[in-house]
Amino acid sequence: MHYNSAPSKAWSAGESSKMNRTKGNIILAWLGGLALLCLxxxxxxxxxxxxxxxxxxxxxxxxxxxxxxxxxxxVQPSVTLLMDYSQDGTAFTAISNPGLSLSATVDASGSLSGGSFSISGDGTTLLSGTLLDFGYATLEGFATFEFLLNVDGGTLASDYGSRAGMILGGLAQGFSGDFSQDFAINGMMGDTKMVVPVPAALWLFGSGLLGLVGVMRRSAG
Incomplete structure (x- = not known):
């Protein structure tokens, strides 16, 4: 299933503008926070x-x-969930009736033992599969969660191939990297993309710059 680049009426101009601004601020915070993380x-x-x-x-x-x-x-949507899709970063199309769910088993050390995910929209399952790995980082009041995904179903599976990554970011809201305690974080932003493992330094600049370019293109549009 491929989305065309025609503008969607699913969002109002105000909603799209608000999401662009919020996402841009969070991605910039990721860049700064992750850079400091190395130091x-x-x-x-x-x-x-x-x-x-x-x-x-x-x-x-x-x-x-x-x-x-x-x-x-x-990982579940809050009351209002907005999702959009881009095949190559040149244009984004809103997904109608979006849905996202992810469940995982993570022990007190932060290690993953299993899990599954599903992303839906436009009346069908877009991506689904199992979880292969999990990572996280916290710094200066921000938290990032990463999930390495095995894609085995959905109408967009051919676009992604067998591997995808879901990266969530936002205010840590009390989470400090301690999985021996309960926690809840609301209002995180998420990207689900095709991923390629690379050394940490390249990931720092590569993932951040790709995200930033995406936000700039959307804002310019």
Whole structure:
């Protein structure tokens, strides 16, 4: 399934503008925070070091919750979920009736033992599969979660191939990298892209710059 580049009526101009501004601010915070992460000994981090590439499903207002007693970590949309899709970064199209769910089992050390995900929209499943790995980082009040995904279904599976990555970012809201305690983070932004593992330094600049270019293109449009 391929989306065309025609503007969608699913969002109002105000909603799109608000998402662009919010996403741009958070991505800039990621860039600054992750750069400091390489230099700050006190930062909490166990990142996957993934670089992302197109295509991209972008989402806002995602809630992350974790229950330490069961090791259950989940990602669900809040009351209002907006998602859009770009195959190559040149244009984004809004996804109607969007849905996203991710469930994982993560132990007290932050290690993944299993999980699954599903992304839906336009009346069908866009991507689905299982979780292969999990990483996270926190610094200066911001948190980033990374999920390496095995794609095995959905109408966009041929665009992504067998591997994708979901990266969530936002205010840490009390999460400090400690998986021995329950936590809940509301209103995170997310990108689900095709990913290629590279050394950490390249991931720092590659993923950040690709995200920043995407936001700049959307803002310019």
């Amino acid at each position: 700050t000994a006190g930062a909490q981090a166990a990142p996957l070091n993934l670089v992302t590439s197109w295509p991209d499903i972008q989402a806002n207002d995602l809630d992350v919750s974790y229950t330490a007693a069961t090791g259950s970590l989940s």
